[in-house]
Amino acid sequence: MLITFQIQRYDPEKDASPHFEDYEIELEPESRVLDGLVRIKTYVDGSLAFRKSCAHGICGSDAMLIDGEERLACKTLLRDLGAKPGGRIRIEPLKGLPLQRDLMVDQEKFFDAYRSVKPYLINDEPPGPKERIQSPAEREAIDEPTKCILCGSCYSACPVIREKNPEFLGPAAVLNASRFVFDSRDRGLPERLPALDRPDGIWACESKFRCTQVCPRGIKVTKSINLTKARIETLRSIKKKAMGDL
Ligand code: SF4
Ligand code: FES
Structure with missing residues (x-):
């Protein structure tokens, strides 16, 4: 035709x-x-x-x-x-x-945001004789974010970046942080916090769900972002309690 x-x-x-x-x-x-x-x-x-x-x-x-x-x-x-x-x-x-x-388009800003969350395994503990074994359930917990192909569709569709805060880290960077935040072998959340735990970081997300709607890999991006927010808040309250106990 x-x-x-x-x-x-x-x-x-x-x-x-x-x-x-x-x-x-x-x-x-x-x-x-x-x-x-x-x-x-x-x-x-x-x-x-x-x-x-x-x-x-x-x-x-x-x-x-x-x-x-x-x-x-x-x-x-x-x-x-x-x-x-x-x-x-x-x-x-x-x-x-x-x-x-x-x-x-110039993808540099998108990949800068991705790099800022340190998207790799961080763990200084010795791996042990059998390396760092995961159970099927532990592997399942990080299955969604491993599907990301860094296409930038979610970044483009995000209304927060376009209409409110062009400095927002963006959905893909937070998703790729969550890939490691929920990895049972990773110990790197404190090192990722400077990029995530700030007004232009994860907290700029307003759960508009456009990232989830456009993701060509069908990833529940907004859900992963919200789970990561909850994990950071838990870490904060553990720290606060520890300070109070001193
Ligand atoms: S749209 Fe989906 S696959 Fe593309 S960068 Fe965003 S999360 Fe990754
Ligand atoms: S050309 Fe590789 S995803 Fe389309």
Whole structure:
């Protein structure tokens, strides 16, 4: 079927501001949005800039706004969008991060936030002869956040970042902190607190649930954030009690 991709274009060397351009292409209802973008770049306009790598929903690099919603271009079929012959699909870059070119945003701030929560196992205790064994239940407790592919969709969709506090750490960074906060082998919560326990950290989250709604991995992001808030509050009350007992 013949379909029009309406794509936001922006060349920082030529354009004062972004604009939209239309590309009419032949695709199947089962084609992915990424197939259309690759076809346009290959046969129509080689200057079109967008990120992609795995093309199978693993690397998280091709998150973008497709018909106004954060989605992975490689996981979005035209039929999922209700596309009909002669129809139109609007494609824009993610929000909340500086625009680089066409569909590409500068991801540095997103990854700075991710790095700030120290997203790795922290435990100075000797591992013992059998390494750090986990029970199935302990592994299950961190299953959700391990699915994150750092696509940035939740960051883009977060109304707190866009409308209230652009310095908010963001849902993905908090989620990836929770990956270790609830890991039975980890002892690093005190080291993560400077990034998490501050007004622009975890407490800026207002549980708007947009992160959960757009996550292409189906992660219950808001739930993980709220569980992490509760864990920090428990740690605070333990500390307070210990001080009172002295
Ligand atoms: S939590 Fe979901 S939406 Fe956010 S970065 Fe990870 S995979 Fe993407
Ligand atoms: S290209 Fe890797 S997730 Fe889409």
